[in-house]
Amino acid sequence: MKIKTITCHEVYNHGASLQEYALLKHLENEGHEAETIHYKPEYLSNHFKFWRIANPRYEKNIFLKLAYLIIKFPFRYKRLKRKKSFDNFSKYYIKSTQKLYRNNEELKHDLPIADAYICGSDQIWNSFFPNGKDPAFYLDFVPSDKLKISYAASFAIDKLDLDIKEFVKEKISRINHISVRESSGKNIIQDLGILKKITNVLDPVFLIKKQDWKKLCTDLEIKEKYIFVYDFESNPTIEKFVKDQASRKGYKIVSVNSNIKYSDYNFYLNGPSTFLSLIKNADFIVSNSFHAVAFSVIFNKQFVVFNRAEKINTRMRDFTSLLEISDVLIKGNTDLMDYKYVIDYELLNKKLSSLIKVSKTFLTNSLKTSYDS
Known part of the structure; x- marks a missing residue:
């Protein structure tokens, strides 16, 4: 099966990169052809920009701006080595679409072709940040007749602000099979009145072996x-x-x-x-x-x-x-x-093994529905 995933991609964070790799690796181990969508909205594209002014007060005049950039230059230049380290990891371990997408509308107009689409994991639904308000991370760009799955999506917060609730409800309601990483996420979705079954699963890093x-x-x-x-x-x-x-x-x-x-x-x-x-x-x-x-x-x-x-x-x-x-x-x-x-790891590993089984079963059964439909 051809599967496309979407998550916070190339954000130069260790956890984000490793969970992205893990989901793709697990799907590949299961015999699927999987790749992540090269999705880089503006709010996730400001890493390692030499000319970025992080503090608005230095935008007041050209001299302040120049002084700011001169002071920041040595550190920013040094950090390019970090960028290269992460880029090399992505190059070798994270298969992504050749086409770069900047927003949800671009995804709609030139849909990456797949049999199934998976959003997750990490904090893709955290409305404390812009990604939680981005329809793309709720698979809004995927047509109604295509299989849509959330895997271990995280809100990372206990409750939604009132002004985002209707948006989240509408978007999640379109997803065929819903799983979240935290029990608090399950509560958020149920409180929205969404009646579909919601499964708690582990982060993708637990889907592959030590x-x-x-x-x-x-x-x-x-x-x-x-x-x-x-x-x-x-x-x-x-x-x-x-x-x-x-x-x-x-x-x-x-x-x-x-x-x-x-x-x-x-x-x-x-x-x-x-x-x-x-x-x-x-x-x-x-x-x-x-x-x-x-x-x-x-x-x-x-x-x-x-x-x-x-x-x-x-x-x-x-x-x-x-x-x-x-x-x-x-x-x-x-x-x-x-x-x-x-920590008693003999006891913990037994519990963990059971939870991993639940997580893998969710994905397997969710992907089977495309064959059954």
Whole structure:
């Protein structure tokens, strides 16, 4: 079967790239011909632009603008190595359409040909960001007589704003088979009055085996034991906790976030394969990222996860609750000095295996309907 997927593509984020790869790889393993749609709307196309002015106050006159760009140039030039790392990963591992699409109307006017279309995974329906308001991520461009499936789509929030509810209801109602990543997402859809069956499934990264992920890992020259920290927000509580743990255990600190200035090793300019390797070889992981948590579980690592300042914490909360390891989620006033929780992976892996089976069955059965119709 020919399948086209759509997700947040080429956004230079480790988790986004790896979940995109995983869904395509699983579909390929099942005997399908799958590729992602090369969809790059304007709001997802501002990465690595040399002449972008992020702060409006520097747009006031040409001298301020010039000074801003001169100051930013060295850092932006250096970051091109990061772009190249991600682009190489996409080139070798993520098959995409040759045609580039910029908006939903372009997709409608020149529909990528397929037997079935899948939207997901990641935060494609998060209306906190522009993608959650983009009809393309709800498969709006796909004709009514074509098979439409959402796989592990994430709202990443607990509830929709009133002004977006009708839009979301209309778009999701057109999808033939609906699955979401979080239980909170299922609640959102049911609250909209959509009566179709909604299935909770795992993120695509769980659809392929740990051995397959190991094949993507690279060799790194870190001989010491280390804590891997993945923190987008420069959270001072995370920094304090990581430094304390490193000091107590004699560990080094490793990161892939440019904002983590206290790390002993930083691989910000490297791509997804390095991210995988650092998690696989870490002795402990501290993050506020869903996919850092997901791969910690895949590689059976001990970890803690902190809430984010942004309203996107349902991902970590629902996932850790699903696996009955909620104690790894650090909230408000948790006493971190005596953190001793240890994940029992023998028990967790049994639960995970059952959930993976449900996820694969959803996809298999949903795709069968095109043959039956």
